Amino acid sequence: MDLELLHERARIIRQTRSFFDTRGYLELDTPLLSPDLIPESCLEVFATSRILPGGLSKPYWLIPSPELWMKKIIAQHRVSVYQICKCFRNGESAGFLHNPEFTMLEYYTVGANYLDSLELTEALFACLSQQQDSAYARTRFNPPFERLTVAEAFSRYAGFDLFAAAEKPYGLADEARRLGLEPPSGDSVTTANLNDLIFIHAVEPHLKQQQPVFLLDYPAFVSTLAKRGQDGTTVERWELYYNGIELANCFSEETDPQRVRDFFEHETKAKQQQSLVQHHVDHDYWKIFQGFPACSGVALGLDRLIMALLGRSTIDSVVPFSMD
Numbered sequence: 001m002d003l004e005l006l007h008e009r010a011r012i013i014r015q016t017r018s019f020f021d022t023r024g025y026l027e028l029d030t031p032l033l034s035p036d037l038i039p040e041s042c043l044e045v046f047a048t049s050r051i052l053p054g055g056l057s058k059p060y061w062l063i064p065s066p067e068l069w070m071k072k073i074i075a076q077h078r079v080s081v082y083q084i085c086k087c088f089r090n091g092e093s094a095g096f097l098h099n100p101e102f103t104m105l106e107y108y109t110v111g112a113n114y115l116d117s118l119e120l121t122e123a124l125f126a127c128l129s130q131q132q133d134s135a136y137a138r139t140r141f142n143p144p145f146e147r148l149t150v151a152e153a154f155s156r157y158a159g160f161d162l163f164a165a166a167e168k169p170y171g172l173a174d175e176a177r178r179l180g181l182e183p184p185s186g187d188s189v190t191t192a193n194l195n196d197l198i199f200i201h202a203v204e205p206h207l208k209q210q211q212p213v214f215l216l217d218y219p220a221f222v223s224t225l226a227k228r229g230q231d232g233t234t235v236e237r238w239e240l241y242y243n244g245i246e247l248a249n250c251f252s253e254e255t256d257p258q259r260v261r262d263f264f265e266h267e268t269k270a271k272q273q274q275s276l277v278q279h280h281v282d283h284d285y286w287k288i289f290q291g292f293p294a295c296s297g298v299a300l301g302l303d304r305l306i307m308a309l310l311g312r313s314t315i316d317s318v319v320p321f322s323m324d
Contacts, residue, residue, distance in 0.1 A: 001320050013302070025082045026073075027084075034060060035059070037061050039268045039279075041274060045277050045279055048062065063087055074110065078293045080295075086101055100323050102301060105299075108298075115236075117250045117298050118147075122144060132310075146209065146211065146212075147216060150199075153203050153207075195222060209242075209243070214241075217238075219233065220235050227251070237251050242308050247300060247301060248301070
């Protein structure tokens, strides 16, 4: 990475901090090591250990996201927060769009929902793009961005009604075969698995617009810590795509203690069955949501954002040291 790119990267990070500082968000600096993690069956993590005096050891894990710590601060102080930090995800390739160690921007707005976070994120992109020297960024990242529901995306690009198919015993499997995709076999196949298969191969490749697009209202049968929508079939979640690349993920955060507890139990079982790296789970974590304020959180891959703003095509072109 040349010196000019290092300056550009540093400048974008400074501008991002300024954006949140001027809006009264508290910047956090939470640990990268944790004795337990939020269970997420879709992620693999890095395991390590702390050597104690006398030679005993205690297991720790590198965080895949600072969410675990940030929500504890929100529960205690009820304040909007943001953080720029390193995060770690195992079992992924390095290079084009992934690096096992990457930089995350995560921000939570108290008293907000996912649509409020959408507008805040558009404002962030507008702020950053207008401060770039090139007309490329100012043109490509000028809000408002397109908004498309997941159901609309499946109808437009995969050619079927997602929720109608999901209600049938073999509806999604039949639609996958119609699209030339082979559904996974075995008793572990779920509606969420089939949804992901079709989305990755038949929907996501079409999200290559010249400007970012928000994909909203994900199906509730995909397990997340997002609040349920009013109709009960969707959750208040969006993902932001640019040129086919996911840049950010947002929830209206689930604040019901029992639903958080249910999520932890469900995902812990899934981790035990399929994950290569097991980790400890704090089964009392749900208790911090007793009286937890309404809020919305966004996790944004900062390396990918820098890549997009600078018109680069790979992650490793904008990070100082790629893992490979």
